[in-house]
Amino acid sequence: MPSAIELIQSLVNGVGIGLVYGLIAIGFCVIYNASGIVNFAQGVFVMLGGMFAYSFLVGMKLPLALAAAISIALVAVVGVLVQIAVIRPMWKRKAPMFAIILATLAVQLLIEQIVILTLGDQPRTYPEFTSGGPLKIGQVAIGYQLFWVLGCGALMVGLLTLFFNKTRVGRALRACSQNREAAALLGIPVGSMLVLSFALSAALGAAAGILITPMQYTSYSIDGPFGVSGFIAAIIGGFGSAPAALAGGILLGVVQSAAIVVFGAGYKNVIALTVLLIVLLFFPKGLFGGLAKRA
Amino acid sequence: MPSLIEVEGLSASYGHVAALKPVDLRVEEGEFVTVLGPNGAGKTTLLRAISRLVASQGRVSFKGQNISGLSTHRLAKLGIIMVQEGRGLFGEMTVYENLLLGAYNLGSEIEKVEGRFEQVFGLFPRLRERASQVAASMSGGEQQMLAVGRALMAGPKLLMLDEPSLGLAPKVAAEILDTLGELNRNGLGILLVEQKAPLALKLARRVYVLSSGSVRAELPANEIKSHHDLARYYFH
Numbered sequence: 001m002p003s004a005i006e007l008i009q010s011l012v013n014g015v016g017i018g019l020v021y022g023l024i025a026i027g028f029c030v031i032y033n034a035s036g037i038v039n040f041a042q043g044v045f046v047m048l049g050g051m052f053a054y055s056f057l058v059g060m061k062l063p064l065a066l067a068a069a070i071s072i073a074l075v076a077v078v079g080v081l082v083q084i085a086v087i088r089p090m091w092k093r094k095a096p097m098f099a100i101i102l103a104t105l106a107v108q109l110l111i112e113q114i115v116i117l118t119l120g121d122q123p124r125t126y127p128e129f130t131s132g133g134p135l136k137i138g139q140v141a142i143g144y145q146l147f148w149v150l151g152c153g154a155l156m157v158g159l160l161t162l163f164f165n166k167t168r169v170g171r172a173l174r175a176c177s178q179n180r181e182a183a184a185l186l187g188i189p190v191g192s193m194l195v196l197s198f199a200l201s202a203a204l205g206a207a208a209g210i211l212i213t214p215m216q217y218t219s220y221s222i223d224g225p226f227g228v229s230g231f232i233a234a235i236i237g238g239f240g241s242a243p244a245a246l247a248g249g250i251l252l253g254v255v256q257s258a259a260i261v262v263f264g265a266g267y268k269n270v271i272a273l274t275v276l277l278i279v280l281l282f283f284p285k286g287l288f289g290g291l292a293k294r295a
Numbered sequence: 296m297p298s299l300i301e302v303e304g305l306s307a308s309y310g311h312v313a314a315l316k317p318v319d320l321r322v323e324e325g326e327f328v329t330v331l332g333p334n335g336a337g338k339t340t341l342l343r344a345i346s347r348l349v350a351s352q353g354r355v356s357f358k359g360q361n362i363s364g365l366s367t368h369r370l371a372k373l374g375i376i377m378v379q380e381g382r383g384l385f386g387e388m389t390v391y392e393n394l395l396l397g398a399y400n401l402g403s404e405i406e407k408v409e410g411r412f413e414q415v416f417g418l419f420p421r422l423r424e425r426a427s428q429v430a431a432s433m434s435g436g437e438q439q440m441l442a443v444g445r446a447l448m449a450g451p452k453l454l455m456l457d458e459p460s461l462g463l464a465p466k467v468a469a470e471i472l473d474t475l476g477e478l479n480r481n482g483l484g485i486l487l488v489e490q491k492a493p494l495a496l497k498l499a500r501r502v503y504v505l506s507s508g509s510v511r512a513e514l515p516a517n518e519i520k521s522h523h524d525l526a527r528y529y530f531h
Contacts (some may be wrong), residue, residue, distance in 0.1 A: 168399065175385050175396050181348055184381035186449055187371035187400040 002261045005139045010257040016215060018147040018253020019153040020046075022246035023208035024230025024235055027201035029245050031235075033177035034197035035091075039098055041082060041107040043227025045205025048075045050218030051115060053210045054124045064129060072206045079202025082107055083195050091194075102219065108223055115220040123219035149211045153246065156207060160242045173197060205230075229256075232276050238286020247288065251275075297359030299324045299484040300345070300375070300453050305353035305451050308342040314340040316508040317353060322453060322486050327479040329487045329495040330518065332505035338488040339380055342455050346370060346377045357453070363517070374452030378459060382442040385429030390422055390441055393430050397448025408448075415444040418474055436467035442473065454478070455486045460494060472498060491517070498500065 002010075024042055031039045052074055056067035090100050129148050134141040151160055163170040175183040176193045184190045208226075209218060216222075229252060237248025252272055259271035279287060304317040315337045322328045332338050342454055344351035347367045355363050357373055365373075385393050394415060398408045416423040419440040425433060430441060439459055456475070460468035468491070476498045479485050489495035496502065499516040 074503070171388075171392060171396055172399060174388065178387060179383055181367075182379060182385065183396075184367035185346060185371055185377050185379065185383065186397055186445070187368050188396070189368045203440045236315075 005210035006261050007141050007258065010261040011254055012140060012142055012146065014254035014257030015233065015250055016143075016253070017212070017244065017257065018233075018250035019149045020208045020212045020226075020248025020249070021229045021233040021252050022237075023153060023156065023204050023211075024226055025233035025245035026157070026242045026251050027204040027208075028230055028234040029237075029239050029242070030173075030201045030204070031197050032239055034173055035087075035176075035194050036097060037087065037104070038231070039198075039201065040101060040104045040227060040231075041111065041223075042201065042205055042230055043223030043225070044108050044111045045075050045079060045202040046209035046212070046226045046230075047115070047218060047220065047223040048078060048111070049206030049209025050213035050222070051119055051124070051209075051220075052206070053120070053213065054126055057126050058124075061291060068207075068210050071204050071210060075206035075209075076199040076203040078111075079198040079200075079205075080195055080203075083198035087194070087198070088191070096234065108227070112220050112223060117243050119220075121220055123217040125213055125217040128214040145214050146210070152211055156204065157242050157246055164242070169193075169196070194268075229272065235276060236279050236287055238283075238288045240288060242285065242287065244286070248286070251287070296324070297356070298322060299358060300486070302345060303350055303354040303356075305341070305344055305355065307340050307349050307351040309349075314508055315344055315351070317365060318505075318508075318510050319515075320503055320510065322484050325479070325482045325484055326501065327476070327485045327499050328501050329489055329499035330503045330504065330505055331489060331495065334490070335507075338503040338505055339457055339509035340379055340508075342374075342457050342486070342488055343427050345455065346375065371449060375455070376449045376451035376453070377445045377455040378442045378446045378457065380457040380461060381511070382438050384430045384442060384445070385431060389427050389429055390433070391426040393441055393445050394422070394448050397445035400449065401502060411448045411450065412443045415447050418447070418477070419444050434473070435462050436464065436505055439467070439471055443474065449482065453486065454483045455488075457488045458490060459487070460489065460491050468494060510527070 001038050024046055027042050027045065028039065031037055049071055052071035053067050056062045056070055057064065062070070086103050087100060090103060128143060128145040130144040133144040135144065150220045163173055165171070172183065173193050173196065175188060176190050180190050230249070233249035233252045235248070236251055237244040237246070252275065255275050256268050256272050259267050263271065298321040301321040303319050305315065306313065306317045307315040318341060320341070330338050330341060340349060343349045346354055347365065347370060353363070354361060357375060362370060362373065385396065394412065395408070397409055401407050421437055422440055422444050425437060430438065434442065443456070443459065459471055463471070467487065472494050475485060475487070479498065487495055496516045496519055502514055502516045502519060503510050504512040
């Protein structure tokens with residue numbers, strides 16, 4: 001049986017990884033709410049964020065802020081390209097939704113292979129953003145990177161909430177999520193909004209990848225696990241608002257971490273999926289009101 | 296002088312079913328035109344085809360300019376605004392947000408947006424009282440007022456409405472149609488699709504009778520005196 005300290009430590013670690021899941025989950029929600037598409041390539045944006053940041057930070061020795069900004073921008077461009085090259089043509093030809101979702105899976109596999117061919121298959125990481133640490137509170141150790149994840153996560157959720165509620169384009173995106181025909185009838189360019197949703201979602205995924213890489217590592221193969229965890233977090237949160245998705249991520253992260261301590265690492269995903277099942281049994285629309293509430 | 300909108304040979308189908316056979320129709324500047332017809336006549340498809348919400352064939356011109364290939368949001372920018380059947384509100388947003396989205400094309404022209412708010416609140420004072428209320432929580436009549444108000448925020452030159460009286464108490468429906476009459480008297484071109492003939496005929500100058508996807512008659516509104524007259528056109 002794990003000690004109380006081990007459990008508290010796992011809780012802290014779980015919050016950190018959970019925030020990252022939450023950011024990925026928000027990415028899922030942004031695209032889903034704007035288009036009804038579940039983008040299974042979401043994990044790719046996380047992977048690319050870490051890979052690009054590694055190249056700029058370690059390879060080109062750029063300062064952290066610049067490396068992060070360029071990486072996020074590049075991944076956003078990848079998101080736009082995915083929308084324009086894959087999603088839009090299928091959308092225009094009225095492809096069934098399951099075909100579009102399958103195409104996003106194909107995109108994930110394709111980009112994985114491109115990354116192996118161009119950047120290699122070796123895992124890589126870079127130092128935490130603030131050197132030193134960890135911070136010791138009693139016997140519980142908190143790495144400084146966790147504070148970066150917390151701070152950046154809170155900042156991004158705050159900015160997203162402002163964007164969706166206080167800006168013209170943000171409101172238009174919410175309108176598209178509720179009624180695309182009505183939005184178009186008011187002059188809102190729904191197609192451009194879908195492109196924007198992919199850019200935004202990719203940028204969020206990239207930020208998550210940049211933040212998590214120093215705590216773990218990045219490689220071509222992390223996209224699947226992160227994508228699945230982000231998807232589960234989005235479902236637990238109800239595919240709704242950004243704070244709900246973040247809360248879903250934190251819950252999942254904490255449960256996974258506790259499961260590792262109590263049952264061992266091999267049971268991490270079993271427990272995560274069990275939690276998902278329980279949530280869906282009692283709250284079929286997610287824990288936070290669910291699919292009715294948007295962005 | 297070219298018509299406000301002119302539709303020539305407009306047709307649309309759902310799969311192999313022709314919902315709208317080639318239809319000709321026009322609305323002049325400042326004119327109130329009503330399209331009447333039974334269920335399944337193609338009335339909704341007609342408006343959806345004009346707005347490009349469904350794929351269609353044929354020619355549509357607006358003030359003499361061919362707009363057949365334009366997408367829905369570009370038509371809105373020209374001032375062709377449609378209020379959908381069922382209102383098409385953003386139900387989880389407030390009344391204020393719905394109205395603000397109506398003025399999407401104005402961008403950051405704050406004075407114009409404020410002016411339109413005043414116009415809409417002048418016509419529907421209840422919307423001012425309910426500004427912070429979530430749209431889905433309002434009564435059917437208030438929701439219809441919001442749908443019309445939001446369309447007015449877009450600064451329409453042609454306002455198309457798909458059965459705005461549907462599901463409303465007769466008094467509320469009459470109130471909304473009276474407002475449409477007032478807007479028309481101020482010069483707004485209106486194309487109204489309705490099943491409730493008596494209400495719609497009070498306002499319209501001309502009427503198209505649609506049945507089985509085709510125009511059965513085009514005549515001045517005052518020539519239709521009774522349901523018997525209409526039924527004659529529906530089934531001839």
